[in-house]
Amino acid sequence: MKKPCILAGLCLAIGTASVFTWTQPSLSLDPIKVALQSSENLQQAEVHNNQGVELAEQGRLAEAIAAFNRAISVYPEYENAHNNLGLALGNQNKFAEAIAAFNHAIEINPRNFETYNNLGIALGSQGKFAEAIAAFNRAIQINPNDPVSRQNLGVAFWSQGKVSQAVASLQRARELYAMQNNSAGMEEVGVILNQISLPAD
Known part of the structure; x- marks a missing residue:
């Protein structure tokens, strides 16, 4: 399991493939x-x-x-x-x-939507995915155009086995990253979507 990154705004893995992204308010x-x-x-x-x-x-x-x-x-x-x-x-x-x-x-x-995003990551890291989803949704209510919260919401849905909801949230995150010309974010979401589509071992 990967560890969260405080500075680079990188990722925290849940399970073997899921990826959350910290924000830095x-x-x-x-x-x-x-x-x-x-x-x-x-x-x-x-x-x-x-x-x-x-x-x-x-x-x-x-x-x-x-x-x-x-x-x-x-x-x-x-x-x-x-x-x-x-x-x-x-x-x-x-x-x-x-x-x-x-x-x-x-x-x-x-x-502060970024605080809700980080709260969601901490909750998800404890396996409290329903509470994490609520936190990510609150972040999105405050700032609907934040791709990071959408990405993390998708990861939380995926962690619960809600694949269709995960894919929808991740695709929206990718669209928002594209609007920001954030190629790294788009690529990160693409990796997650590819992992979701891979058959289970």
């Missing part, structure tokens, strides 16, 4: 919103968060997790730190803890 060094920059605690939390990002990029996940937790302790409402914590935990296969982190981020901002 906040794994970046982008500045915080201007309206919030007056908060000394938030600025301090951003410093810890950015340290965590840098550590994660170096593969130092335990230290990154500690940095994200420091950010959260300074400013508990800092959505980025909760998201990044969930990604780092997911990359360590600590999916129950990742789910908790993503749920905290959703409590802070229930409109």
Whole structure:
């Protein structure tokens, strides 16, 4: 079984062939919103968060997790730190803890479709495919044009043996990747569709 990739936005395999794709709602060094920059605690939390990002990029996940937790302790409402914590935990296969982190981020901002996508991956990684499907569907409700959530929804359907629904979702994901001129995404979905069509061993 492949392991999830926190930085490359690559894939997490479920079973032998299924592929989920993580998204990165906040794994970046982008500045915080201007309206919030007056908060000394938030600025301090951003410093810890950015340290965590840098550590994660170096593969130092335990230290990154500690940095994200420091950010959260300074400013508990800092959505980025909760998201990044969930990604780092997911990359360590600590999916129950990742789910908790993503749920905290959703409590802070229930409109971030990427958080629902990552929550769905963590749920699917525990075999909770019905809950994962609900999370991916919520991501799609918020942003119908996101191919990653459609791709992951297809993988979750496939993992449940719902082949026709899987194929429909994956084909839509491929169309959306094509609209974005994302050849890597199109190719990835094509690989999954080919695996679905292969006869079982």
